[in-house]
Amino acid sequence: MSSRLLALLALSAWPLNGFCFSTPRGSKQPFLSYATSNNSSAPAYKDSSLCVNDRVEDLLQRMTLEEKAGQMFHAMLFMGPNGTLDEGSEAAFRNSTNFMLGDQFITHFNLVGDITDAKQSAEFYNLVQQRALETRLGIPITLSSDPRHHFTENIGTGFNAGRFSQWPETLGLAALRDVGLVQRFAEIAREEYLAVGLRAALHPQVDLSTEPRWARISGTFGEDSNLTAALLTAYIKGFQGEKFGSTSVSTVTKHFPGGGPMENGEDSHFTYGKNETYPGNNFNHHLIPFKAAVAVGARQMMPYYSRPIGTQYEPVGFSFNKEIVTDLLRNELGFEGVVVTDWGLITDTYIAGQYMPARAWGVEHLSELERAARILEAGCDQFGGETRPELIVQLVNEGVISEERINASVRKLLREKFILGLFDNPFVDPDAAARIVGNDYFTRLGNEAQRRSYTLLTNKNETLPLRNVGSETKFYIEGFNATLLQNRTYTVVDKPEDADYALLRLAAPYEPRPGGFESGFHAGSLEFSAEERARQETIYSKVPTIVDMMLDRPAAVPEVADQSVAMLASFGSSSEAFLDIIFGVAEPEGKLPYDLPRSNAAVEASKEDVPFDTKDPVFKFGHGLAYADRCGKTGCKTK
Known part of the structure; x- marks a missing residue:
C-alpha cells in the first residue's frame, strides 16, 4: 500500500x-x-x-447552524386524526409536526402509539417524509420505535403489537435459549418495520437483571451475561442484516453501562431511583453485553438516566458523564457510532398527565443550557425526547461549544441516513405494508414462540397436560375471558368449590405507584400482600389449581408453587396460548432466564450488581420441566 x-x-x-x-x-x-x-x-x-x-x-457545508442543531434532537412523533400531521398540544407540551420539521429542522422521530392499520401508518410515514422533503435541504426523516412486537402497554418502555406479529417479550426469547429463533424474530421484525417506514429500533435492551425488583426487567434477556451476549448478537444481526445498508434497521443498544444494579430496585425515571449502585464491585460484569454489541457492529448506544454510586466514576447521570461516554464507551470499548441520550435530560415536562422533572441526576442545579453543554462535552451525539435545538445554537453563538464539535455529531447522524438509503428512496409502499405486516406466516411463528416459551415450574402428580378431560369438566377461572373455554365446549362456573379445576392467569406481584406515567412501572415488593395470599389460598384449598404467572420480573411466591397443582411461568402470551399449553395442544419448552427469589428479605440482603446471589431461591436460572409423556415420569432434567 x-x-x-x-x-x-x-x-x-x-x-x-x-x-x-x-x-x-x-x-x-x-x-x-x-x-x-x-x-x-x-x-x-x-x-x-x-x-x-x-x-x-x-450536505454539511450547505447547512446552517440551526439546521445542524435540529439533527441533534430525537423527538416524539404522533399521528393526527385519520393519518394527518399532528397539530401539537400546548397542554401536553408537544410541538406540531410542521413546526418541528419546518422551524426546528428536526428529522429524527420516535413513533408513538400502537400500529393497528399498517397501510394507514405507511401513508402517514410518507406524508411526514414528503413534508420533510419540502424543507430547504430536503433532509429525510429517520423514524424509530420502541419495542412493539410484544404485550407491553407501558408507554415508557414500548407498545403493544397491534397489527404486527406478536411474540413473547425478550425474556420469553431468553427462556428458549434459541439463538436462531432470536435472529429469525429480529429479521421478521425488521421486515415489518421497513414496511411502515421504521428505520431505527430503540432496542435491544441488554441490561442484566441482577436486582429482581427493578421495573424494567421485562425488556431484558434476563440475569445471565453470557446468554444475554449471545442473544443480543443474534438480535442485532437480524435487525441490521449481514451488511448495514438500505434494507437495514439501525439498532440502539441500551442502557449503557448496564441499568440492572438499581439501588433498592427503583427506576431512574424517577427522583427516588436515581442511583445505580455496585456494592459487589461488579461494574465490569455489566459491560459484557455491551462489549458483545460493539463486536457485532451495533450502530447506536443509549446511556441510562442513573448516576453511578460506589465506583471510580463521577456520580452524575451517565449521559452527563464524560468518563462513561468518552473514556469508557468510545476510547476503551472502541465504539464509534451514535450515542443518543435517554429521553428528557434537559427539560421538565408532563408525561401522561404526570409532572416529570428532567432526569438530570447529579446535575439538577445546572440550567437547561448548562445541561445541554454538559451532555455534548460528555460525548453524546443526540438528545432523546427533547425539542430544544435553540440551546445548541446559543451554545455555539456564545462560544461555549464549537461548531466543529457540532459537526462531528451531525456527520454521524447524516451518514446513518445516507447508508440507510433514505436520501435515495425515502418512501414506502402502503399496499405492500398491508400485505407484509402481521401476515399469516409471521403471525404463526410469533404464536408458536409464545407457546414454546412457557416454562413449567411445577407439575404435581403429572396434572398437565389436561388431555383427557371431557366437555363435562367444570372450570373456575381468573385472568382471561370465559368464552375462550366455552368455545372449547367446557363449562365455566362462578365458584371454586363448584369446579373440577381452577385456571388462574396472574400478574407477578408489584406495588401500584401513583401518576399517569409512573403507574405503568411494576415496582416494589415481589411478594403478594397478606390479603391476596389469603384469597388465593382459599381457591387452592377448594379445587386443584393451575397457575400461569406472567413474570415481567422475578416473583417471590413460594406459596403459589407449594399450593397449586401446577405452576407455569409466561413472558408475554395470549390466553389462547395458555389454553393450548394446558390442554396439551402445545408443550412448554422454556427455562427460567433468572432466579426466582424466596422472599423480599432475601433480595434485600443481596447485592444489586451481583447475579444469582439471593439466598435459597425457589427456582434457579435454567429451571424448567417438560411434560412427562415427552421426557419420562420425572420430566426432563433442567440445564
Whole structure:
C-alpha cells in the first residue's frame, strides 16, 4: 500500500467499509476536491453515484447552524386524526409536526402509539417524509420505535403489537435459549418495520437483571451475561442484516453501562431511583453485553438516566458523564457510532398527565443550557425526547461549544441516513405494508414462540397436560375471558368449590405507584400482600389449581408453587396460548432466564450488581420441566 494511501486512511473520518474516505476528520473541506454531482442541476449530496462520505460533507457545508442543531434532537412523533400531521398540544407540551420539521429542522422521530392499520401508518410515514422533503435541504426523516412486537402497554418502555406479529417479550426469547429463533424474530421484525417506514429500533435492551425488583426487567434477556451476549448478537444481526445498508434497521443498544444494579430496585425515571449502585464491585460484569454489541457492529448506544454510586466514576447521570461516554464507551470499548441520550435530560415536562422533572441526576442545579453543554462535552451525539435545538445554537453563538464539535455529531447522524438509503428512496409502499405486516406466516411463528416459551415450574402428580378431560369438566377461572373455554365446549362456573379445576392467569406481584406515567412501572415488593395470599389460598384449598404467572420480573411466591397443582411461568402470551399449553395442544419448552427469589428479605440482603446471589431461591436460572409423556415420569432434567 502506498504511503499516500496510508496517509489518506489515517485522515479518514470513518473506517473502510466500502465507502469513500476522502474527507479528513474534522475538516470542513474535502481532502482532495469538493465533490460534484454528475447532474449539474442537483447538489452533490443528492447524487447516489457519489461516495457516502462525500455526500455527507457536501450536505454539511450547505447547512446552517440551526439546521445542524435540529439533527441533534430525537423527538416524539404522533399521528393526527385519520393519518394527518399532528397539530401539537400546548397542554401536553408537544410541538406540531410542521413546526418541528419546518422551524426546528428536526428529522429524527420516535413513533408513538400502537400500529393497528399498517397501510394507514405507511401513508402517514410518507406524508411526514414528503413534508420533510419540502424543507430547504430536503433532509429525510429517520423514524424509530420502541419495542412493539410484544404485550407491553407501558408507554415508557414500548407498545403493544397491534397489527404486527406478536411474540413473547425478550425474556420469553431468553427462556428458549434459541439463538436462531432470536435472529429469525429480529429479521421478521425488521421486515415489518421497513414496511411502515421504521428505520431505527430503540432496542435491544441488554441490561442484566441482577436486582429482581427493578421495573424494567421485562425488556431484558434476563440475569445471565453470557446468554444475554449471545442473544443480543443474534438480535442485532437480524435487525441490521449481514451488511448495514438500505434494507437495514439501525439498532440502539441500551442502557449503557448496564441499568440492572438499581439501588433498592427503583427506576431512574424517577427522583427516588436515581442511583445505580455496585456494592459487589461488579461494574465490569455489566459491560459484557455491551462489549458483545460493539463486536457485532451495533450502530447506536443509549446511556441510562442513573448516576453511578460506589465506583471510580463521577456520580452524575451517565449521559452527563464524560468518563462513561468518552473514556469508557468510545476510547476503551472502541465504539464509534451514535450515542443518543435517554429521553428528557434537559427539560421538565408532563408525561401522561404526570409532572416529570428532567432526569438530570447529579446535575439538577445546572440550567437547561448548562445541561445541554454538559451532555455534548460528555460525548453524546443526540438528545432523546427533547425539542430544544435553540440551546445548541446559543451554545455555539456564545462560544461555549464549537461548531466543529457540532459537526462531528451531525456527520454521524447524516451518514446513518445516507447508508440507510433514505436520501435515495425515502418512501414506502402502503399496499405492500398491508400485505407484509402481521401476515399469516409471521403471525404463526410469533404464536408458536409464545407457546414454546412457557416454562413449567411445577407439575404435581403429572396434572398437565389436561388431555383427557371431557366437555363435562367444570372450570373456575381468573385472568382471561370465559368464552375462550366455552368455545372449547367446557363449562365455566362462578365458584371454586363448584369446579373440577381452577385456571388462574396472574400478574407477578408489584406495588401500584401513583401518576399517569409512573403507574405503568411494576415496582416494589415481589411478594403478594397478606390479603391476596389469603384469597388465593382459599381457591387452592377448594379445587386443584393451575397457575400461569406472567413474570415481567422475578416473583417471590413460594406459596403459589407449594399450593397449586401446577405452576407455569409466561413472558408475554395470549390466553389462547395458555389454553393450548394446558390442554396439551402445545408443550412448554422454556427455562427460567433468572432466579426466582424466596422472599423480599432475601433480595434485600443481596447485592444489586451481583447475579444469582439471593439466598435459597425457589427456582434457579435454567429451571424448567417438560411434560412427562415427552421426557419420562420425572420430566426432563433442567440445564
